Amino acid sequence: MNRLAIYAGIALVVGAALLFLPNVLDPANLSIVNFGLVYAMAVLGLHFILGLAGQMSLAQAAFWGIGAYSSALLTTKWGWSPWLSLVAAAVIATLFGVLLGAPTLRLKGHYLAMATIGFGIIVNLILLNWKELSGGTDGIINLPVFRVGDFAFDKRGNYYYLLLAALVLLALAAWRLRHSRVGRSLLAIRENELAAEAMGINTTFYKVIAFALGAGYAGISGVFFAHMPDVRYVSPDTFSFNQSVTFLAMLVLGGSESIFGAIFGAVFLVFLPEWLRQLPDDLKTIKQGYLAFYGAGIMLMMVFLPVGVVGWIEQQIRTRLLKPQPQLARPDLVAQVGVPGVGDQGSGVRGQGSENSRDALSPTSRPPVLELRELQKYFGGIKAVDGINMEVRQGEIHALIGPNGSGKTTALNVISGIYRPTGGAISFYGQSVGGKAAHSLTRLGLARTFQNIRLFPELTVLENVMIGLHVQSRTGVFGAVFPLPQSEAEEKRVKAEAIAALEFVDLADKQYQLAKNLAYGQQRRLEIARALASRPSLLLLDEPAAGMNPHETEELLDLLREIRGRGMTLLLIEHDMNLVMRLSDRITVLNFGKEIADGKPQQIESDPAVIEAYLGAEVVLNA
Ligand code: ADP
Ligand code: MG
Secondary structure (H helix, E strand, O other): OOHHHHHHHHHHHHHHHHHHHHHHOOHHHHHHHHHHHHHHHHHHHHHHHHHHOOOOOOOHHHHHHHHHHHHHHHHHOOOOOHHHHHHHHHHHHHHHHHHHHHHHOOOOHHHHHHHHHHHHHHHHHHHHHOHHHHOHHHOEOOOOOOEEOOEEOOOHHHHHHHHHHHHHHHHHHHHHHHOOHHHHHHHHHHHOHHHHHHOOOOHHHHHHHHHHHHHHHHHHHHHHHHOOOOOOOEOHHHOOHHHHHHHHHHHHHHOOOOHHHHHHHHHHHHHHHHHHHOOOHHHHHHHHOHHHHHHHHHHHHHHHOOOOHHHHHHHHHHHHHOOOOOOOOOHHHHOOOOOOOOOOOOOOOOOOOOOOOOOOOOHHHOOEEEEEEEEEEEEOOEEEEEEEEEEEEOOOEEEEEOOOOOOHHHHHHHHOOOOOOOEEEEEEOOEEOOOOOHHHHHHHOEEEOOOOOOOOOOOEHHHHHHHHOHHHOOOOHHHHHOOOHHHHHHHHHHHHHHHHHHHHOOOHHHOOOEHHHOOHHHHHHHHHHHHHHOOOOEEEEEOOOOOOOHHHHHHHHHHHHHHHHOOOEEEEEOOOHHHHHHHOOEEEEEEOOEEEEEEOHHHHHOOHHHHHHHHHHHHHHHO
């Protein structure tokens, strides 16, 4: 039986069970289920922020409250229908998500968590004290129910179906987002923010997107909460810090990255206190202290099962049952890997190397791709880069060498926009780019790898390379959620090009493995494939042969020659002198942040200053 039939079968059984549920549950339990479904929507929102983008937020109940109050006001004071206020409240909550996200996202870890707590407290205080608007402690009562014509969603039994439908739609949207350019960008930020930025992802923008989605889902959840037949009022104490912690606990229990986990966690944790409360009287301690048990349980989860219960089950299913067959690469796409600038989005800089110009032009007439003039980077008193001048010419492999600590990596970090230069100029195809953000440089056609490999370890090999295609694609939230023809086609192309890049570095058979499970040399090649996927015109490599065995180094040499042969320009930092001498067209030597020599390999080999620098370094090493 094929996999689709199995899925369809499971969906049919689960769907039938869900549709039948109100007929078998007693009213009290049905009410709890309804609360669970409402909470699940807010928890799904939090899954974008924490699970995908890896950012901590304890403001989810505040967005929930903003949604609930918006709808309460619009329906009671202005007589809007709840359907309309649902849309308005979602928009308002989303805007508040942007409002919170934009200024605070430069904060990391605990600081961001603190800022979100502060936001939650402010919202709560406003709800309490702005009496004319919010009704103060009394809140707003007698909210209308959802209606369709004469039919009113005023009973637990029928409201359940409304909630179920809404949750299915929200979960479907979340699932589509996860498997899109947007979801991959969020995950890339969680996995390695610096590498995400180097892949052309505007990390601040995407973090705001995560907060906006999270807040929007919470807002929708808040509306469904406020108009529940069992509720129909809002008051400030509902939308408290405690509730934000509960949402967090629900997500962590189920699995922060898992959609089913978010839903399971929400439903399970609304039931848990009820079950504990029903224990017989002689278990009084447990009954009274159920919150403590519940808290301890969450702490144990975070320590021993950080992926969550459902997250763990999904992991097992993925690794044990589903073994997807690697797809084959299209030969025409493989032939284009490493050809720069094709698929140009009109940056004006790329595309100049699309022909193999290496043989056509004599070395001196090749135009410079990258020029450094008196480039400086100081860290306080440390002059890591202290006035470097160099030119990297089109179609060449240009090596940057020098003793340890001579400033090579720092120079590369400044060129690629990770650091701002302290002084001097950088021009890329004649355009001054000093101080530009890393993600905009990637868009201009610059790509890099890192000395200490920076992959997205918990994502598949294929997803790693698909993220490399970020600047070669454009699907946004709308295109991700709705199956538009152009976004569907783009997703197919991105996947096919990623597979081609993997084939090029001989990793296509590993496409469904997690990046962290690759051998060391394979991880280095994956990083190169990911960089090539953005179709750069200049590729910067920081010690690609580090940690490779001689056989792997030979393969790397062939690979880099092949890339050059396809018209790309390379700037290579490398310690392996044998590799540098065999591969480079030109070498620049650094010592103490200054360039001390520049020329062809034969000239460098016999340069007294270079010999002196390396000998000096060795003396220091042996001391
Ligand atoms: P290389 O790559 O040539 O080995 P680096 O560029 O890594 O050298 O380092 C050059 C110098 O700058 C070293 O003295 C190093 O300690 C210093 N350095 C590098 N990065 C930083 C930083 N972020 N803060 C302070 N000092 C740094
Ligand atoms: Mg270095």
